[in-house]
Amino acid sequence: MQVVSVQEEVPTRMHELSIAYSLVRVATEAVQEAQISQVSAVHLRLGVLSGVVKESLLFSYDIATENTPLAGSQLIIEELPIIIFCPTCNAEQTLPGIQSFRCPVCGQPSAQIVQGKELQIVSLEVADAAAFA
Ligand SMILES: [Zn+2]
Numbered sequence: 001m002q003v004v005s006v007q008e009e010v011p012t013r014m015h016e017l018s019i020a021y022s023l024v025r026v027a028t029e030a031v032q033e034a035q036i037s038q039v040s041a042v043h044l045r046l047g048v049l050s051g052v053v054k055e056s057l058l059f060s061y062d063i064a065t066e067n068t069p070l071a072g073s074q075l076i077i078e079e080l081p082i083i084i085f086c087p088t089c090n091a092e093q094t095l096p097g098i099q100s101f102r103c104p105v106c107g108q109p110s111a112q113i114v115q116g117k118e119l120q121i122v123s124l125e126v127a128d129a130a131a132f133a
Pocket residue numbers: 086087088089090093103104105106107108
C-alpha cells in the first residue's frame with residue numbers, strides 16, 4: 001500500500017511542478033513589463049476543477065522560483081468553488097463540492113460551468129505596492 005501511494009504522488013508533483021514553471025514564466029514576463037525588481041507575493045486564483053493540488057503547487061513554487069525575480073516570494077492562492085448556471089432557477093449557483101453537478105437549490109443537473117476551472121494570476125505584490133499583472 002505504501003509503495004502504491006508513493007507511485008501516485010510522483011506524477012502529481014511532476015504535474016504541479018510543470019504548472020509552477022509555467023506560472024513563474026508568465027509572472028516573470030509581467031515583472032519585466034512592469035519593470036519591477038523584487039516581487040513579494042503572487043496572487044493566484046485556483047478553481048477546484050483545475051485539477052491542481054494546492055499543497056503540491058505551493059511546494060513546487062519554491063523550486064520553480066529559484067534564480068528568478070520571484071525567488072523568495074509567497075504564492076497566495078485563492079481557491080474558487082464551482083459555480084454552475086441552473087436553467088431551471090435561471091441563476092448561477094455555487095456548488096458545495098465537486099461530487100455532484102446538480103443545482104443545490106432545485107436539484108436539476110447542469111453542465112454549464114461558470115467558474116471552477118481557473119488557474120489565473122491575479123496580481124503581483126511588490127514590497128509596498130501592488131501591480132496588476
Ligand atoms: Zn436550480
